[in-house]
Amino acid sequence: MDQEFRREIAAELAQFKKDGVYKTFNHLESPQASRITMRGRGEVIILSSNNYLGLCDAPDVVAAGKKALDTYGAGTGSVRFICGTFAIHEALEKALAAFVGTEAATTYVSCWTANTGLMATFFDERDVVVSDELNHASIIDGIRISKAARRLYKHSDMKELETHLAQTASLRRRFVITDGIFSMEGDICKLPDLVELCRKYNAILTVDDSHATGVLGKTGRGTAEHFGLVGQVDIVTSTLGKALGGAAGGFTAASREVVDYLEQRSRPLLFSNALPPTVAGSALAALEHLQAHPERVTKLRENARYFRGRLKEIGFKPIEGETPIIPVLVGETASAIQMSQELLKEGVFVTGFGYPVVPQGKARIRCQISAGHTREELDTVLAAMAKVGKRMRLI
Ligand SMILES: Cc1ncc(COP(=O)(O)O)c(C=O)c1O
Incomplete structure (x- = not known):
């Protein structure tokens, strides 16, 4: 060297x-x-x-990982579209979509890749991404990869967000992205205002619920449940590496078309191996555990x-x-x-x-x-x- x-x-x-x-x-x-x-x-x-629900060592979560290991082996050996999609991926994705309250969901090896695989897929020079200044690093990197114009608003400053949306009204697509719970401050995004502004300016709203999944809302469905707004967020990204068993993995939940398009075009899904079956098995058991308890x-x-x-x-x-x-x-x-x-x-x-x-x-x-x-x-x-x-x- x-x-x-x-x-x-x-x-x-x-x-x-x-x-x-x-x-x-x-x-x-x-x-x-x-x-x-x-x-x-x-x-x-x-x-x-980030083991918020204490499920990392829950016996049923550990046992499900072992069972998936025995059933599907150690690895996927491939990306999703070649031969890396196992039955356990389908079961997990269905369960995640039902839990979040969207039509569909797709899994990634992390929420980092879910975020970096999102914006570049849908937004280019014709569009703008508007982001809270305290959003997670994976969102910042996702914005960097996309060719869309970038606008940052001061933390939770809804006035500044509105100014950006008004100033970019002529662009093809406006995309607003926020953490659900901000990881360093521990505060919750102003979801009711975000939903209202996105409706007013015809913008697409994404919430990264990594710290809120399993945490916010009466049944742990996240930021939207906390505010009584399930179904009002266009795209939810989140991790399986915190409350849901804490192993690794992430997902994007949205309409059927958005998820279908991601599976066709999102680069981490096309060019990187699928979520290991053991991790998918444990995450599914964690989700079932949460719903039962x-x-x-x-x-x-x-x-x-x-x-x-x-x-x-x-x-x-x-x-x-x-x-x-x-x-x-x-x-x-x-x-x-x-x-x-x-x-x-x-x-x-x-x-x-x-x-x-x-x-x-x-x-x-x-x-x-x-x-x-x-x-x-x-x-x-x-x-x-x-x-x-x-x-x-x-x-
Ligand atoms: C808001 C947020 N998004 C994404 C991530 C990344 O999650 P993962 O560990 O699944 O890549 C984190 C993890 O710290 C996070 O806090």
Whole structure:
């Protein structure tokens, strides 16, 4: 390998370390659950996981993955349209469409690919994509790949969104895309306004419900259910890698024509292997589990409400909201990293986020609550946070 290239990369990595933004991986030695075994650390309570419903290690979800492995083998050996479509894909997609409330759905290996495979398929130089400035990186990359004009609106600023829609009214297609729950803030998009504006300006609305599937709405159907607007969102993208078993995979749910067109033209579906059958099997079991046990969604909501309330009583000021993503601002990046490390010493694993993932001065630790947490575990975490918060003079 070219030595100069190696030296340049090594210098940049050294700078990451100097700036305190170098990421080290924690190695887990047990399934994802409310308590995990971390190599070199032992058992810790985890508040960093997207395992919102606690289904990663649910026996029926694990068993379904094993059964799919036995039935279909380890891999698809192909993309969907050649010979990579298995019966389990069809069953999962039907179930996902019924769950979200659309005519059809198609699966991808991740929501990342669902998003990057969406915009370039439908929008080109004749069109505009209008996007919330805090949308997920996969949406940003999806917009980059598309040849459509780009407009960003300030986070949840519906006035600015309307201005963009009004100014682009002469274009062929207007496409509005938003996260359902924003991953770093934990707030919910203003779906009623988005639906109204998209109707007014004849725009196509997509909601990425990755953090909202299984989380929002009485039965976990997502942002649309939360607002009583099921059927009003044109396209829903989401992940199977968070609440729905947490393995991997994503999907796009929409009208039959949109899904059919994606299967004909969306490049990740045409040129990349299909979702492994084991993952499809586990995701389908997770979906069935959720529908049989909506009380998991209720428990998640109660846990989040309890934790948020108690955090405030202790003296922290989490970003206001009603979702299981509860960010606690601590200021500088170094403080977020320090707090995360101090909490780990107390047996609590919560990740700190700093610049450039979040703006300068708005570093935070992001607590993510699960239905799998017991009250006792949450109380243990709160006691650790109080101890560390006082030590660091944050409360
Ligand atoms: C809003 C949003 N969209 C997409 C993704 C990507 O999901 P996946 O892990 O399935 O690629 C994430 C994951 O962090 C996300 O938060």
